Amino acid sequence: MIDLELTVNGELARVRVEPGARLLDVLRGPLGLPGTKEGCGNGECGACTVLVAGRPVCACLTPAAEVEGLEVLTVEGLVGPGGDLSAVQRAFVEGGGVQCGFCTPGMVMSVHALLERNPDPTPEDVREALTGNLCRCTGYAQIVESALLAARKRREAREGGDRA
Amino acid sequence: MAARDQHGTNPPWGDTFRVIGRPGRKVDGLAKATGAALYTDDLQLPGMLHARTLRSTVPHARIVRVDTSRARALPGVHAVLTGADLPERYGVIPWTQDETALAVDKVRFIGDEVAAVAAVDEDTALQALDLIEVEYEPLHAFLDPEEARTRAEPRIHEDKRDNVSKHVRLEFGPVDAELAGAELIVEGDYSFQSTTHAAIEPHCAVAAHDPSGTLTLWSSTQITHYVHRTVARVLGLPESRVRVIQPCLGGAFGGKSDPFSLELCVAKLAMMTGRPVKMLWTREEVFYAHRGRHAMQMHYRTGATKDGRIRAVDAKLLIDGGAYSSFGLVTTYYAGQLLTGPYAFPSYRFDSTRVFTNKPPCGPKRGHGSVQPRFAFETQLDEVAHALGLDPIEVRRRNFQGAFVETVNGQRVTSSGFLQCLEAVERASGWAERHGKLPRGRGLGVAGSMYISGTNYPVYPNELPQAGIQLKVDRSGLVLAFTGSNDIGQGSSTLVRNIVAEELGMDPADVRVVAADTDLCPVDLGAYSSRVTFMVGNATIDACRKLRRQLVEAVAAKWEVDAARVALGAGHAHDAEDPSRSLTTREVFQLAEARFETLGATGSYDTPELGGKYRGGTIGASPAYSFTAHVAEVEVDEETGRVTCTQLWVAHDCGRALNPTLVAGQIEGSAYMGAAEATLEHHQIDGRGLHTGPSLLDYPIPTSLDVPELHAIVVESLDPEGPYGAKEAGEGPLHPAIPAIGNAIFDAVGVRLRDLPFTPARVLAALRAQAAGGRG
Numbered sequence: 001m002i003d004l005e006l007t008v009n010g011e012l013a014r015v016r017v018e019p020g021a022r023l024l025d026v027l028r029g030p031l032g033l034p035g036t037k038e039g040c041g042n043g044e045c046g047a048c049t050v051l052v053a054g055r056p057v058c059a060c061l062t063p064a065a066e067v068e069g070l071e072v073l074t075v076e077g078l079v080g081p082g083g084d085l086s087a088v089q090r091a092f093v094e095g096g097g098v099q100c101g102f103c104t105p106g107m108v109m110s111v112h113a114l115l116e117r118n119p120d121p122t123p124e125d126v127r128e129a130l131t132g133n134l135c136r137c138t139g140y141a142q143i144v145e146s147a148l149l150a151a152r153k154r155r156e157a158r159e160g161g162d163r164a
Numbered sequence: 165m166a167a168r169d170q171h172g173t174n175p176p177w178g179d180t181f182r183v184i185g186r187p188g189r190k191v192d193g194l195a196k197a198t199g200a201a202l203y204t205d206d207l208q209l210p211g212m213l214h215a216r217t218l219r220s221t222v223p224h225a226r227i228v229r230v231d232t233s234r235a236r237a238l239p240g241v242h243a244v245l246t247g248a249d250l251p252e253r254y255g256v257i258p259w260t261q262d263e264t265a266l267a268v269d270k271v272r273f274i275g276d277e278v279a280a281v282a283a284v285d286e287d288t289a290l291q292a293l294d295l296i297e298v299e300y301e302p303l304h305a306f307l308d309p310e311e312a313r314t315r316a317e318p319r320i321h322e323d324k325r326d327n328v329s330k331h332v333r334l335e336f337g338p339v340d341a342e343l344a345g346a347e348l349i350v351e352g353d354y355s356f357q358s359t360t361h362a363a364i365e366p367h368c369a370v371a372a373h374d375p376s377g378t379l380t381l382w383s384s385t386q387i388t389h390y391v392h393r394t395v396a397r398v399l400g401l402p403e404s405r406v407r408v409i410q411p412c413l414g415g416a417f418g419g420k421s422d423p424f425s426l427e428l429c430v431a432k433l434a435m436m437t438g439r440p441v442k443m444l445w446t447r448e449e450v451f452y453a454h455r456g457r458h459a460m461q462m463h464y465r466t467g468a469t470k471d472g473r474i475r476a477v478d479a480k481l482l483i484d485g486g487a488y489s490s491f492g493l494v495t496t497y498y499a500g501q502l503l504t505g506p507y508a509f510p511s512y513r514f515d516s517t518r519v520f521t522n523k524p525p526c527g528p529k530r531g532h533g534s535v536q537p538r539f540a541f542e543t544q545l546d547e548v549a550h551a552l553g554l555d556p557i558e559v560r561r562r563n564f565q566g567a568f569v570e571t572v573n574g575q576r577v578t579s580s581g582f583l584q585c586l587e588a589v590e591r592a593s594g595w596a597e598r599h600g601k602l603p604r605g606r607g608l609g610v611a612g613s614m615y616i617s618g619t620n621y622p623v624y625p626n627e628l629p630q631a632g633i634q635l636k637v638d639r640s641g642l643v644l645a646f647t648g649s650n651d652i653g654q655g656s657s658t659l660v661r662n663i664v665a666e667e668l669g670m671d672p673a674d675v676r677v678v679a680a681d682t683d684l685c686p687v688d689l690g691a692y693s694s695r696v697t698f699m700v701g702n703a704t705i706d707a708c709r710k711l712r713r714q715l716v717e718a719v720a721a722k723w724e725v726d727a728a729r730v731a732l733g734a735g736h737a738h739d740a741e742d743p744s745r746s747l748t749t750r751e752v753f754q755l756a757e758a759r760f761e762t763l764g765a766t767g768s769y770d771t772p773e774l775g776g777k778y779r780g781g782t783i784g785a786s787p788a789y790s791f792t793a794h795v796a797e798v799e800v801d802e803e804t805g806r807v808t809c810t811q812l813w814v815a816h817d818c819g820r821a822l823n824p825t826l827v828a829g830q831i832e833g834s835a836y837m838g839a840a841e842a843t844l845e846h847h848q849i850d851g852r853g854l855h856t857g858p859s860l861l862d863y864p865i866p867t868s869l870d871v872p873e874l875h876a877i878v879v880e881s882l883d884p885e886g887p888y889g890a891k892e893a894g895e896g897p898l899h900p901a902i903p904a905i906g907n908a909i910f911d912a913v914g915v916r917l918r919d920l921p922f923t924p925a926r927v928l929a930a931l932r933a934q935a936a937g938g939r940g
């Protein structure tokens with residue numbers, strides 16, 4: 001067993017795990033964050049996508065030991081104080097991007113990462129950014145719409161903030 | 165009850181709605197988007213053990229010996245199960261129960277369940293699996309249905325001669341005479357590969373057995389009720405001692421309809437160990453669980469007049485069932501019964517045979533049993549059009565059966581918006597200007613289809629309601645709706661909430677839905693056969709109407725006015741003649757509770773008597789049918805043989821769209837899944853009986869870059885019996901995608917592909933044959 005200090009959703013956590021423990025299991029187990037889903041365990045479906053230092057990774061392929069000292073962000077971490085949803089989360093709810101919801105946490109994280117680096121993506125940019133996240137319900141149409149809606153809302157919020 | 169039976173011929177709703185017909189948040193949207201929604205694998209119970217399954221490594225064999233002693237001795241192992249521990253046979257269809265939770269004497273495919281271990285953690289359980297010794301006596305493995313039928317021995321199931329799982333032959337009208345008199349006959353062989361659901365959530369089950377003797381099972385099932393019945397029977401418990409709960413579910417598409425081995429194993433292991441037990445299947449195991457689309461070899465003869473009117477259809481179907489029956493009895497019927505719309509033809513025969521093979525069992529996948537014949541037949545319609553020099557849309561229009569008709573096989577069709585669907589895709593795709601006129605390599609194709617909105621065949625015969633709902637009214641202004649229906653992502657709980665809010669004039673936020681818990685909820689038959697909107701919707705209206713009468717009466721008494729003056733809407737009761745007077749929902753509930761004592765209501769739905777008067781005539785009989793038309797646009801790369809479907813226009817008649825956002829999502833999701841079956845997906849077993857790639861890389865479900873641009877068009881032919889006129893939207897829109905793409909390939913490059921999937925190799929072979937002067 002090894003001791004790790006992980007920074008997840010802005011909080012420091014100490015865990016004692018097997019040396020090869022997957023980040024996915026540490027999140028879902030000792031850290032009590034089941035929002036990150038396991039759909040394949042092989043890095044194929046992207047349901048376990050989390051952000052490590054701002055970049056989307058599959059938590060099922062990432063050894064927990066490798067993310068020590070790096071910022072890990074999960075779908076739970078996008079929820080603001082008081083339970084406010086992030087713009088991306090809200091857009092998925094409003095835009096029909098959620099059906100069964102199992103791919104949603106991973107999708108939300110990939111869209112969040114995209115919008116952090118490209119606030120004004122084209123539909124093609126969105127599709128390109130989501131190739132690592134499989135959805136079996138929607139045919140991606142309402143997911144892409146949700147992502148574009150999120151981008152618009154974030155821009156509006158920022159412009160509103162600038163004026164203020 | 166059907167809406168018609170409940171309310172007479174005049175529908176009980178007007179044309180204006182506050183909640184129905186509007187987009188709106190799903191009940192579980194916020195929880196799913198924040199990660200708060202709990203799926204079965206998210207459940208952690210104190211002291212919980214983890215179980216894994218040992219699977220067969222050979223496709224067909226007798227089990228000579230299973231030695232679990234070393235596994236049992238491994239520290240951390242709490243229990244080991246083999247077939248002898250759960251010998252009771254089961255299967256979702258009562259007449260074809262040929263499964264056991266774990267293999268008893270034989271294994272029938274690579275991946276068949278042989279043993280299960282519960283241990284302190286998954287790693288220990290896996291180590292224990294390695295210590296189980298199984299000695300097999302191999303038997304000849306049948307991997308081809310034709311060989312399984314003709315060679316016949318050894319039988320895969322002892323009681324099934326010639327390895328035939330089910331045979332159905334039905335004939336309606338003078339088929340041979342019509343064919344003899346036909347001015348055109350098109351005839352051909354078509355094949356459809358097996359495909360699988362690939363829901364992103366793998367199957368998972370958790371069981372706990374409490375000291376009072378109640379077994380609770382949480383499972384990722386789409387049919388809680390059948391799991392409930394099966395678990396009780398196989399475990400030897402009264403049904404009243406078993407509680408099945410479906411937590412949030414991560415996609416199903418038919419793949420979570422059967423009772424599965426893991427549900428029975430965790431139940432038994434929990435009872436044996438006294439500890440909660442969880443089993444989560446790996447992605448690889450989900451491919452073995454399968455129950456996906458049946459591969460079919462299909463021979464069709466269609467006779468037509470020279471103006472393109474269909475006179476006879478003669479079909480012969482060989483269905484590869486895999487190792488067990490599953491829903492196969494129904495599949496064998498559906499493969500014939502569901503072809504008799506949206507077109508009229510005066511004679512029809514089908515001869516449908518499902519054969520066992522030593523492969524993962526097939527079952528219901530979105531568009532159960534009817535997607536494959538639809539591919540063959542809609543391709544033939546295109547061949548008819550081509551042979552006669554007619555426009556393919558015009559041929560379909562000419563053969564339209566109409567609304568409120570009886571089909572050749574005795575099914576009652578009510579509302580039909582098929583012509584509007586055809587017109588919508590014709591217009592949206594620019595068909596008139598573009599079909600047959602695009603440069604070589606690009607083309608347009610059309611296809612149509614029909615699908616059931618539930619079936620009056622309840623899997624096990626009974627006189628009980630098919631859908632039930634219970635409303636609990638709280639003094640706080642809250643209504644709790646209890647429904648046995650399974651929300652599998654399609655939004656059934658949202659549907660229930662919205663109907664309650666509409667009927668009782670409530671803010672949807674004041675309605676909460678408790679679903680798919682067999683202890684708490686009245687029985688609903690579950691999320692299959694596209695029955696939920698129609699049946700659960702009607703049951704919900706039924707319950708609400710009863711409650712509404714009490715609410716209105718209480719308010720009318722308080723105001724000393726006629727009940728007709730009391731209107732419920734937007735969280736209030738209003739006096740229609742005195743706008744100054746209103747009460748909140750909370751006040752209304754309290755008035756009614758004071759007047760009538762504790763408030764509540766139940767509602768139910770059962771289909772009217774339907775179906776042809778012959779054996780099997782109720783299979784495929786639905787209270788209403790949905791209709792769909794697609795136009796596909798494709799690009800065919802003649803260098804590589806690669807087919808790309810670039811655009812898909814999908815017009816679907818779902819009756820009234822109760823929630824347009826969810827309906828569009830169902831249309832798009834269906835269409836994308838169909839398009840993927842046309843060009844990409846193949847659930848393939850090789851010559852040794854091995855799955856060729858049980859992973860999401862090797863079984864390539866489309867990414868966001870692999871889908872056509874989807875244009876969903878909603879057509880609303882209000883159905884007289886559907887809730888507010890609604891019909892199904894979740895399965896019908898899949899069907900035409902596949903033949904529309906095939907027909908578009910013909911338009912693009914002039915080759916007719918009759919074997920799925922349309923791989924580059926097949927396209928290139930057809931193009932080479934075309935260049936050599938052969939037929940396409």
